[in-house]
Amino acid sequence: MFDDNYQFSVKDRFLKYVKYDTQSDEESTTFPSDPKQLELSKELVKELKEIGLADAEMDEWGYVMATLPSNTDKDVPVVSFISHVDTAPAVTGKDVKPNIIENYQGGDIVLKNGKVIEEVENPELKDLVGFDIITTDGTTLLGADDKAGIAEIMDAMNYLITHPEIKHGKIRVCFTPDEEVGRGTEKLDVKKLGAQYAYTIDGGTRGEVEVETFSADAVEINFYGKNVHPGYAKGKLVNAQKVAARFIESLPKDHLSPETTEGREGYVHPVGMCGNEEEMKLTFIIRDFIDEKLVEYENLLEDLVKKAVADFPGSDYKFKVIEQYRNMRHVVDEHPQVEQYAVEALERLGIKPIKSAIRGGTDGSKLSYMGVPTPNLFAGGHNFHSVLEYVAIQDMEAAVKMIVTLSEIWAEKS
Numbered sequence: 001m002f003d004d005n006y007q008f009s010v011k012d013r014f015l016k017y018v019k020y021d022t023q024s025d026e027e028s029t030t031f032p033s034d035p036k037q038l039e040l041s042k043e044l045v046k047e048l049k050e051i052g053l054a055d056a057e058m059d060e061w062g063y064v065m066a067t068l069p070s071n072t073d074k075d076v077p078v079v080s081f082i083s084h085v086d087t088a089p090a091v092t093g094k095d096v097k098p099n100i101i102e103n104y105q106g107g108d109i110v111l112k113n114g115k116v117i118e119e120v121e122n123p124e125l126k127d128l129v130g131f132d133i134i135t136t137d138g139t140t141l142l143g144a145d146d147k148a149g150i151a152e153i154m155d156a157m158n159y160l161i162t163h164p165e166i167k168h169g170k171i172r173v174c175f176t177p178d179e180e181v182g183r184g185t186e187k188l189d190v191k192k193l194g195a196q197y198a199y200t201i202d203g204g205t206r207g208e209v210e211v212e213t214f215s216a217d218a219v220e221i222n223f224y225g226k227n228v229h230p231g232y233a234k235g236k237l238v239n240a241q242k243v244a245a246r247f248i249e250s251l252p253k254d255h256l257s258p259e260t261t262e263g264r265e266g267y268v269h270p271v272g273m274c275g276n277e278e279e280m281k282l283t284f285i286i287r288d289f290i291d292e293k294l295v296e297y298e299n300l301l302e303d304l305v306k307k308a309v310a311d312f313p314g315s316d317y318k319f320k321v322i323e324q325y326r327n328m329r330h331v332v333d334e335h336p337q338v339e340q341y342a343v344e345a346l347e348r349l350g351i352k353p354i355k356s357a358i359r360g361g362t363d364g365s366k367l368s369y370m371g372v373p374t375p376n377l378f379a380g381g382h383n384f385h386s387v388l389e390y391v392a393i394q395d396m397e398a399a400v401k402m403i404v405t406l407s408e409i410w411a412e413k414s
Helices: 010-017 037-051 123-128 144-162 240-249 291-310 336-348 363-369 393-413
Strands: 064-068 079-084 099-101 133-135 171-176 197-203 208-213 215-224 267-275 279-288 316-325 354-358 376-378 390-392
Touching: 010 037, 010 133, 010 144, 010 393, 037 064, 037 144, 037 171, 064 144, 079 144, 079 363, 079 393, 144 171, 144 197, 144 390, 144 393, 197 208, 197 336, 197 363, 197 393, 208 336, 215 240, 215 291, 240 267, 240 279, 240 291, 267 291, 279 291, 291 316, 316 363, 336 393, 376 393, 390 393
Parallel strands: 079 171, 079 197, 197 376, 208 354
Antiparallel strands: 064 171, 099 133, 133 390, 208 376, 215 279, 215 316, 267 279
């Protein structure tokens, strides 16, 4: 099916995109959280127009959208391919210096600053022998999450445009800001997107088809003490920091935390703490694949909060639950063809489908509940949010082929 003479542009696009610092900011109240994301988005609009998507535009919120018109007389559902421009807040994405290891032959990968991608901790490397692997120099993340996905969508659209013999329906391209801080769909106009189904190209290992995510809540806990000048505090001072410390110490130590869970096990995870003697604010994220479990964990947290406050007479608290997103499986199961077509695309390409549940969320988690069932497909990257991040060029090319093949299948099956 694929043109052997086609020169994939995915590597060059990716290496260009990672030069843009698009790190989002979880403390920001603006949208997007950092306007530097818009610099890459502007470039993507330009490139989309250059390859032939004439209506490419960026809206007031930084969402980039473009249309590849249908080239078939069939009534094919409109499908969107989506990736995000921002990179994770935890590790810098400024001055990324990618390094290409050609024809990887196995073993540990030593980065330029001496950090090591150890083979024993990265079993996926055994499937990349003979591939060309892009890493960082060890001082920044790489940005394969999700600039690999952007490059793959761009190259797939270019392939479809230059190969009109491949029939497809109307395709909507969408690049979002602020996915990494959980706000990727916050301002998205679903009606304007105009898609009945979508796929985020934001997964990891070659072959991944993810139709299940965590359900997620956040919890904000405020502990209130009574501050008094420490020189005259006897019998009066109630230190909110000590109340918070007592609570943190009471959290389960052998379960219900990210460092002690795996697979389908959920967790509670403190991600922020600030304050003083008068008031302490703690932020938690709560995760599980079963919605009802979230309530169970939240009740456990509040019970522990109450016990800590009881140990410090005169203290008080406020406990607030914020719904974040829900398991996309509940929606996607009602539209089985969305997953089936993705699996078929991989099988046609000789790639073994890997059906897995995401211990996290994607833009697709919220999009599914906004009326657009949106599984997540592989982009090829590994060790996301880390200076040890890497991606194989051949995996990115495979993702391009997957998008093209999937587009063709939607037209065939309609």
